Amino acid sequence: MRAWAVDRYGVVDDLRLHEIPAPVVRPGGVLVRVRAAAVNPADWKVVTGKQGGRFLHAAKFPLVPGYDFSGVVEAVGEGATLRAGDEVYGFLPYRRSNAQGSFAEYVAVPADTVAVKPAGTSHEEAACAATSASTALQGLRDKGGLAAGQRVLVNGASGGVGSYVVQVARNAGAEVWGTCSAAKMDAVAKLGATRVIDRKATPLASLDAKFDIVYDAASMSSYGECARLLTPAGAYVTLLPNLGLGVGMLRTAFSARRCGFVIVASRADDLTQIAGWMAEGRLTHLVDSTFPFDRVPDAVRRMQSGAVQGKIAVTVA
Ligand SMILES: NC(=O)c1ccc[n+]([C@@H]2O[C@H](COP(=O)([O-])OP(=O)(O)OC[C@H]3O[C@@H](n4cnc5c(N)ncnc54)[C@H](OP(=O)(O)O)[C@@H]3O)[C@@H](O)[C@H]2O)c1
Numbered sequence: 001m002r003a004w005a006v007d008r009y010g011v012v013d014d015l016r017l018h019e020i021p022a023p024v025v026r027p028g029g030v031l032v033r034v035r036a037a038a039v040n041p042a043d044w045k046v047v048t049g050k051q052g053g054r055f056l057h058a059a060k061f062p063l064v065p066g067y068d069f070s071g072v073v074e075a076v077g078e079g080a081t082l083r084a085g086d087e088v089y090g091f092l093p094y095r096r097s098n099a100q101g102s103f104a105e106y107v108a109v110p111a112d113t114v115a116v117k118p119a120g121t122s123h124e125e126a127a128c129a130a131t132s133a134s135t136a137l138q139g140l141r142d143k144g145g146l147a148a149g150q151r152v153l154v155n156g157a158s159g160g161v162g163s164y165v166v167q168v169a170r171n172a173g174a175e176v177w178g179t180c181s182a183a184k185m186d187a188v189a190k191l192g193a194t195r196v197i198d199r200k201a202t203p204l205a206s207l208d209a210k211f212d213i214v215y216d217a218a219s220m221s222s223y224g225e226c227a228r229l230l231t232p233a234g235a236y237v238t239l240l241p242n243l244g245l246g247v248g249m250l251r252t253a254f255s256a257r258r259c260g261f262v263i264v265a266s267r268a269d270d271l272t273q274i275a276g277w278m279a280e281g282r283l284t285h286l287v288d289s290t291f292p293f294d295r296v297p298d299a300v301r302r303m304q305s306g307a308v309q310g311k312i313a314v315t316v317a
Helices: 041-048 123-143 160-171 182-190 223-229 243-252 268-279 293-305
Strands: 002-005 016-019 029-039 068-076 087-091 106-110 114-116 151-155 175-180 195-198 211-216 230-238 258-261 287-292 311-315
Touching: 002 293, 029 123, 029 293, 041 293, 068 106, 068 123, 087 123, 087 268, 114 268, 123 160, 123 211, 123 230, 123 258, 123 268, 123 287, 123 311, 151 160, 160 175, 160 182, 160 211, 160 268, 175 182, 182 195, 211 223, 223 230, 223 243, 230 243, 243 258, 287 293, 293 311
Parallel strands: 151 175, 151 211, 175 195, 211 230, 230 258, 287 311
Antiparallel strands: 002 016, 029 068, 029 106, 029 311, 068 087, 087 114
């Protein structure tokens, strides 16, 4: 199969189209013909081996980056409940044991890590939602204790994860405030945020409000900076481990407050819940751009530029 890969850790420009064997379907698994992939910051981190990238993928070269996929089941392993021809979406595990990438024509995954894609959602949109909406849901529910009537602050609301955090919180009946750069405020308001804050004009330190959940999707703050924004039983959720996270966990160990770090996992039940929202039109996709398969390096470079609004999709087949 054709797959984009690097032969060593380096720069995004090193990505080359390789011909490599397709992965083999295992018992309980499915072989998926990838129709679309989506780009995450993890992709350039994995290619460069920097910013934790070496912990997210096996150091097995040629190394194929890419996590999110949506496509069609082509072969089914013994005991798997899906059928050939089913349209499914999901993401590969962000682990050192993962030696596959979705910037490729096929992935082979356990059937209980994917969900059926809604008919009215394109493969590109489903791929965009896979990691980011799962991260939003798992962070809000499992680390934040999301409930109706809460007030949620999303830092980085215009990003891949943040754009879904806004919508998942809104779907649960929360009041959502979001921060982003000035040029992206309209897009965040359209996702359902009650208040959108220009992060440069009003930094977190100058906000005068209390929140049940502060979800730092940009992961640029610390618990210490956000503690004054939390209600007495409020939760701070972040996506990148750092010293501030450790301090926050210690500070909340004996308090009603929580400080949580998400490690997103591909779970069929969460992806099915997300698919349900997509089918009902309650989860839309802030798609920045869509690239053809032969321009995967451009797509990853755009992600690395930091200019992205929402998600970048890749049409594979
Ligand atoms: N732990 C996990 O399981 C997990 C899962 C998914 C992602 N992640 C990580 O979480 C981070 C976010 O992922 P993503 O896909 O949402 O990335 P993304 O699409 O690049 O979004 C990040 C957003 O942060 C905002 N931002 C940039 N600089 C900022 C600053 N100084 N202060 C506040 N906001 C700033 C940007 O929006 P504006 O330009 O509008 O400000 C941008 O849209 C990445 O580091 C990613 O690797 C972790």
